[in-house]
Amino acid sequence: MSSSAPTRRLPRLGVAMPQRLSWNSALTAAILLALIIIDLSIQPALANLTQIGLLVETAMPLVMVSVAQTLIVLVGGIDLSVGGMFVVANAVTVVWVGGGGGAHQLLIVAAFAVGIAMGTLNGLLVTGLGFQPFIATLGTWTIYNGIALTILPTDGGTPPPFLSNFMVATVFGVPTSIVMLVVVFLAWRCLRATRFGGRIYAVGADEERARLNGTSVRRVKLAVYGLAGLCAAIGGIYAAGADVSGTPTAGDAYILMSVAVVVIGGTSLRGGEGGVGVTLMGAMALTLINDIVDALNLNTWVSVAASASLLLVMVAGRTLVEAQLRQRRRR
Numbered sequence: 001m002s003s004s005a006p007t008r009r010l011p012r013l014g015v016a017m018p019q020r021l022s023w024n025s026a027l028t029a030a031i032l033l034a035l036i037i038i039d040l041s042i043q044p045a046l047a048n049l050t051q052i053g054l055l056v057e058t059a060m061p062l063v064m065v066s067v068a069q070t071l072i073v074l075v076g077g078i079d080l081s082v083g084g085m086f087v088v089a090n091a092v093t094v095v096w097v098g099g100g101g102g103a104h105q106l107l108i109v110a111a112f113a114v115g116i117a118m119g120t121l122n123g124l125l126v127t128g129l130g131f132q133p134f135i136a137t138l139g140t141w142t143i144y145n146g147i148a149l150t151i152l153p154t155d156g157g158t159p160p161p162f163l164s165n166f167m168v169a170t171v172f173g174v175p176t177s178i179v180m181l182v183v184v185f186l187a188w189r190c191l192r193a194t195r196f197g198g199r200i201y202a203v204g205a206d207e208e209r210a211r212l213n214g215t216s217v218r219r220v221k222l223a224v225y226g227l228a229g230l231c232a233a234i235g236g237i238y239a240a241g242a243d244v245s246g247t248p249t250a251g252d253a254y255i256l257m258s259v260a261v262v263v264i265g266g267t268s269l270r271g272g273e274g275g276v277g278v279t280l281m282g283a284m285a286l287t288l289i290n291d292i293v294d295a296l297n298l299n300t301w302v303s304v305a306a307s308a309s310l311l312l313v314m315v316a317g318r319t320l321v322e323a324q325l326r327q328r329r330r331r
Contacts, residue, residue, distance in 0.1 A: 024266040027317055028281045031310065035288040042295045053175025057167065057242055059287035060177055061086070062257060063280060064235030066265075067184065068119075068228040069258035070279045075204045075224050076271030077126065077133035082232045082258055083251030084144025085118045089236030091148045094157025094246030108160065111237055112230060118144060119229015123222040141255070148248040155247050163241035180238075181280065188276035200224060205272030260307065261286060264314045285310065 040046055046055065065082050072079040089111050097107040118140070125136035171179045191197040202210040203220050211217050235254070240246050265282035267274025286307055293303040 024318065025278055027314070028264065028266055028278050028285070031314075032281045032285045032288070035285055035292070039288050039292050039295070042292060049173070049178075050175065053177045055287065055291060056175070056181055056284075057177035058291075059283055060180060060242070061235040061239040062254060062261065062287065063181065063184065063283045064231050064238065065254040066258045066261040066279050066283045067188075067276050068231035068235070069262050070265070070267050070274065070276050071200070071224050071228045071231070072133070073204075073262050073267050073269060074200050074271060074274060075221050076207070077221075078259070078269070079122065079137045079225075079228060080134065080255055081118070081122060081137040081141040081144055082228070083253070083255040084141040084148070085115055085229050085232035085251075086236040086239070086254055087148035087248050087251035088118060088144050088151070089115050089233035090240050090246045090250065091152035091157070091236075091248055093163070093237045093240040094159050095151050097163075098158040098160050098240075108163070108237070112233055115229045115231075115233020115236075116226050117229070119232070120222065120226040122229070123225030126225065127218040127221045145248075145251070148251070152246050152248045155245060157240075157246040159240040159244060159246075163237070164244060167241045185277060185280060192275070196220070196223070201272050203272075204270075257286065260311050264311055266314075266318065 045051055065086055068082050068085075069079055092111045092114055093108070097111055122133075122137055122140055125131045125140070126133050129136075166176055169176045199210065199215050199220050202213070202215055203217050207217050210220075236251070239250065261279055261282040262274070263269065263282075264285060265274065265278035265280075267279060289306045289310065290303050293300070293306065
């Protein structure tokens, strides 16, 4: 194991962007693999591609909300409103888009736009008015929840037919949920390869240094908040199609879960280190824990306890490894 993370120099910025630590990814992947083996031993039928697709379909809302949270954490913030953005998009999808007659395809774009607008508002509060991310998103979380309850006071509504059809479709025999998971990962890899992706890490690692190297910190953060809003909205839209209805109170559970997934995946809450790839593995790990608990017909608290234990194990493991790395550097 090397004593320092490999880095690459950002063009024109002069900021070294850390790559994912190999041990960090390996630890997350090992835990995910162990959970897959346990789940398969309990439910051999899960080896079927269709069953894998259904499992990924269950995970996708959490995946998208966790991706949104990861983006914000990478620039040194935290977003408590991801659940609120999730339910607003969910409510819009089942009430306005689902009831939009023949204009479903066009109206779904409005649902995406609503997510971007909510995320951008968060970004304006943080970058324009100087609010701390925690305070700004705590306030907008309450506002967004109120909007969702206004649009959809109780569980119900109907998603547009094309969204329901999307859930059961396949691409060359592969369920669309799996295809979507792969697309999310590839989109992230493409983003990291761009200058903007590098600037996200630069801002999260050291805002002042990034500014001195010519990066517009405000623009980067504003763009990231808008992108996070889009991801959270996609999660809400996807949940509407998967559940064939809307739930205006479903978003709250995703807030702390998304933070847990970010930590389990290895993205540093200090910013500038981590990524969406390990976040995807973290989200799938929590989903597998729930699936195993359900398969064994155990109480719900077992799933909560197992998820919390996994979180503690991951944090403790990283703390020990980082301590060893510091000792090696001193030598």
